[in-house]
Amino acid sequence: MLRLLGIGVRGLEPRASWPPSRHSTKLSYTPLARGIILHPMVISTSGSAAKHAQSRSGPTNSERPSRSATAALLAWFRASRRPLPWRTAWRDPYRVLVSEVMLQQTQVAAAVPYYLRWVERFPTLEALAAADEAEALALWSGLGYYGRARRLHAAARAVVASGSPGLPADLAGLRALPGIGPYTAGAVMALAHNQRAPAIDGNVIRVLSRVDALEEGGKAAGLRSVEAAWLRLAPRRAMRHYAEALMELGATVCSPTGPDCGRCPLKVVCLAGIRGNATAYPVPSKRPAVTAVAHACALVRGDDAVLLVRQTEAGLWQGMLEMPRAEVQAAEAPQDAAVRALLAVTGLRGDLIRAWPTVRHSVTRYRVTLHPFEFSLPDRWRASDALEAQWVRVSSLASAPLPAAQRRALVSAFGSAARGANAG
């Protein structure tokens, strides 16, 4: 039946037949539309009167209803958008980049305080490039995926080193910078430069997969279909608002498990919504099994300080400060792993003082349990004996580049003095 109505058949009507200046199709997104489309009577109107019938009954994913749906989307965004600190009248490409990188794998509420602190400390690309990586990581501490901060810092340095006055204003130039992939490059082009550049994040994949009933939305092949949908629905000029509206819609209305289709501005063109099975799209990829792993770390007190090590190896927590840590091997006691970690850094076997409560956190498909053990070291030992180790004053922990799990362990031992300045 849906095929009879032309739904989902793209290119059914030529773009030229629907001048964008005409907006007489507002009826097509009335609340009645969904009921009308499913009524058998509509089918009987196909044929020579089909065009007329569609303009009244609405739903089709060919060009004309897209225009009105886009207009509805933009109107909805004007009325419903959340006031967020990066949503200012004029968009600085650098600030767009900062906010978009922070919003990767991170929800808005978590990113806001970090964004405010970041742009206060690093108001420009030049300010960021002039800072140490450690300071950038410290401001990111607690936000997770610290590689984002390292790459953002590296991108700032790359731009400044190139002698350019600012970020590239083209997709290819942006893509060449570390940490900027297809999504972030598109977001900068659309949000800061108002260009017709698809900015397709997880929210947009979900929204447009539902609009076109695309099952493979998240896959490489499906991504091209999502991109085509993005371009098809795009307005002529208001690219900034459009790009952001799609993401906002996914974040607030077209949610993963409980979409509020009744209030959705795209409901007249959304195939999944019309069918009433929006949550069936996109088909989620099967998630890998979770593996439980255990790590142990050594907590050593100095003079109102704690022994920390900069993680130099690629992988988990690169560049961050943490207590000496080792993965607990099979059949190994966590305490022995902590001894091993301390030995690797100091060359000494500490004396065990006590165990601190374990900390649990998740790393993609791993569920990590961190076992902190407190040790004492001989008085003659100094941190300078080990290049990677350093004493960090307790009063400095708040502004130290600590990963969240390590910070939680330190908070249990040192109290709120160890709590981060960014959040919590």
Place this chain on the structure above:
DNA sequence: AATCCGGGGAG
């Protein structure tokens, strides 16, 4: 195409 990078929110 699969895997790895940390967190947090919802239920």
Place this chain on the structure above:
DNA sequence: CTCCCAGGATT
């Protein structure tokens, strides 16, 4: 507790 979510780099 469990389940779910998500860009970019690397291989």
